[in-house]
Amino acid sequence: MESWYILCVAFAYFVGVEPACEDVSTAACSLFLANKPDLCQDQALSANCKRFCGQCPLVCYDCPIGVSSPDNCTTTKACSPGEVCMQKTHVNPDGSKEFIMSCESKTTCEGLGLGFHAIIGKRSDGMFSVEHARRDLSFHCCDVDQCNYPTEFITTTTLPTTTVTTLPTTTLKPLHNCSRDIVFVLDGSTSVGSSNHNYMKSFVQKLIGGLTIGPMDSQVAVVEYSDTARVEWYLTDHTSIRDLENAAMTIPYVQGSTGTHAAFYLVHNSVLTSRHGARPNAKDIVIILTDGGTDIPDLAVNEAKKLEDDGVTIIAIGVGPNADTQELLQYVKTGHVYTVKSFFTLPYFTSAIAQNLCE
Known part of the structure; x- marks a missing residue:
């Protein structure tokens, strides 16, 4: 409560001053948003979190x-x-x-x-x-900050069990004979922005379009997170590519802070369970997309470890200049970490991601 009071005083001090298009503090904006969900709709208070709220010029x-x-x-x-x-x-x-x-x-x-x-x-x-x-x-x-850097320039770092890759543009090829239970974990925080959220949905749709869907092939679920996490659909809710593609494009943008730990917890304790369609003979894969660091890193890492201890492969994709690669590496033990320069180019990289699904 004391920290919340101090933060309010700090914001009150800055309100009324014409600020540059920079935030007082990203951490302060995240904390303030957690206590005031309509921060970015409040003209006076959001003036101190313009970049956080997506109000700065491109x-x-x-x-x-x-x-x-x-x-x-x-x-x-x-x-x-x-x-x-x-x-x-x-x-x-x-x-x-x-x-x-x-x-x-x-x-x-x-x-x-x-x-x-x-x-x-x-x-x-x-x-x-x-x-x-x-x-x-x-x-x-x-239309994302500093996204006009040529994507053909690729940087790859190979670690003992994890690969960090800045992705090139590729074309998706259909995947067959690949029985997987796949869960997309999508960052729905306010910092992503509605336009970028649409690119994220397009990426999910395109990747689904390259799968063979069915009870003997692949199944797909989606979890979205911000302050908390929610299941958009379970593995057996949509059983055709068409239904899944339509569902992908109607994923709502929830907005809020970045509770990655809550998403991992929900995947582990609800989505990837037999009562919600997870199959004991199918390999489990979690694909997480995020644009930055999480609210409580230690909890997120702990929940990711529980998933991997149960044999789940995690593919982590950090998008944009604020993606925290080091944090993503802590989620992944035997999977892959990718970095993409902008959400706009994300849908073009489905093939590079898809080739890891059937390893």
């Missing part, structure tokens, strides 16, 4: 003059309303590349058909074609 890498390596682009820029992050890659005749990163009008990205991984090739007659073997120029637009 920030993009800003190198409008081409650089030979994206690592050479170290400046950023706050975009204007209606702009998104843009990245162009130009391949020179000698095979070298130049990268341009900046803010761009969303209308330009969508209206010209150049955004979202479109490829432009230059024909011999000087005109431009959307598909061409030469592929001189590629465009990528996205």
Whole structure:
């Protein structure tokens, strides 16, 4: 109670002062949200948690003059309303590349058909074609802070039993003869944001679309967490790909803090049990997606250990610049930890995730 009082006093001190688009403290914002769920709807109080509440302008890498390596682009820029992050890659005749990163009008990205991984090739007659073997120029637009860093640059670190991978773009291939009980554990905290939550749902939908679903094949359940955890559906609630895909796109965005421990507890004690459809002869896999650290790390790690002690494989995916890889590594003993630069690109990485399901 004392800490809550001190926090209220601190916020009261800052209210009325025109703040920069930075938070007083991410930890303070999380604590305040836990006690005041409508924090981000309160104009006065949320002024001290603008970034936490998703109220800051989009920030993009800003190198409008081409650089030979994206690592050479170290400046950023706050975009204007209606702009998104843009990245162009130009391949020179000698095979070298130049990268341009900046803010761009969303209308330009969508209206010209150049955004979202479109490829432009230059024909011999000087005109431009959307598909061409030469592929001189590629465009990528996205709407998450600093998401316009080229995803082709891959960093992989191999640990004794766990692999941490920054993912490339791949295409999903159908999985067959793979009997798994799969539970998606989705971060529904306020810091994710509604747009990113939609990308998360799209990722779940695309991965489900590559599975063979049925009582002798794979089953899928979904748990979402924020302040607490809730089961969106159990393993046997949807028994066809179509039903599962439809259910994935209607997952509500709950918002709140980040109670990862509650989600792991619910999976262990409710979802992956025989009374809710878990099969003794099927391998259990938990896929957790999150954008940052959890509220109570020790509890989360302890609950993850209980799952792995029961033979559950955990695949942890950290998304965005605030993903805590070291924390995710503590969840995983024999599975995989992935890092993805933004939620926008998450649905493109389903194949890289899917290949781990049938190991």
